[in-house]
Amino acid sequence: MVGYVKGTDVEAEVKAIREGLARIGAAMQSDPDAARAFSYATTLERLGSEISEEASGFRAWFAAALEDERRVPRAEVAELLGLSYGRVGQLVRAGRQRKGNPIVDPGTQPLQLPVVLAVITGPRGVLICHRIDERPPWSFPGGEFSTYDEAPASAAVRRVPLETGLEVEVRAVLGDRIHPRTGRRMVYLACSAVDDEAEPRIVEEESDLDAVRWAGLDFARNNMPDMYPPVRAHLEAVLSSINQF
DSSP: OOOOOOOOOOHHHHHHHHHHHHHHHHHHHHSOHHHHHOOOOHHHHHHHHHHHHHHHHHHHHHHHHHHHHOOOOHHHHHHHHOOOOOHHHHHHHHHSSOSSSSSSTTTTOOOOOOEEEEEETTTEEEEEEEETTTTSEEEOSSEEOOSSOOOOOHHHHHHHHHHSOOEEEEEEEEEEEEOTOOOEEEEEEEEEEESTTOOOOOOOOOOEEEEEEEEEEEHHHHHHHHHHHHHHOOOHHHHSSOOOO
């Protein structure tokens, strides 16, 4: 098994599975050895059961993530998922009992380095970056730790200048979570630029970004709807008096 691969297109992967299933079915039907084909079909049936079990686990975990991580009221989760209130309750309880993370399970998949994200605020707003792959479109600057033991502040001070050209100072830790979509450990830090008047710019030649800019609270909220709640609360407290743009 492999861990999360950056840029994975879920719809394309599901399509590939469907196409593979069709090819397997055709191959089994054309096999002159009926007993062998029956054995293949049994293996395929077992694989289908495994997929169903994993899918149920994902559904439960994501339902719990919506309620616990994103603080979505259960009634809204039920409406969003098209399920009854009671069924959502069952999923949430099952998701909370699930050990580890269903996306990246350290017991079966290679561990990935944590990611630090710097929430940099100043007189001009909060610094955000536009991703070329738009996964997601807008994010905060940062990047992977260099080692598992690297301190989050050290990772931010090292990574942010490479992405934005700005030197930063770390003020506080805003939160630490396993991201509900990628399974990566994410550490969010409140930061400020060493020079508030310095202009942000893309530094890396092969950057994943095509824009770096200061934004007001409204822009950040509207373009980053899945923002981690503690980060959103921090921005609302810090940027509420700054003109929106």
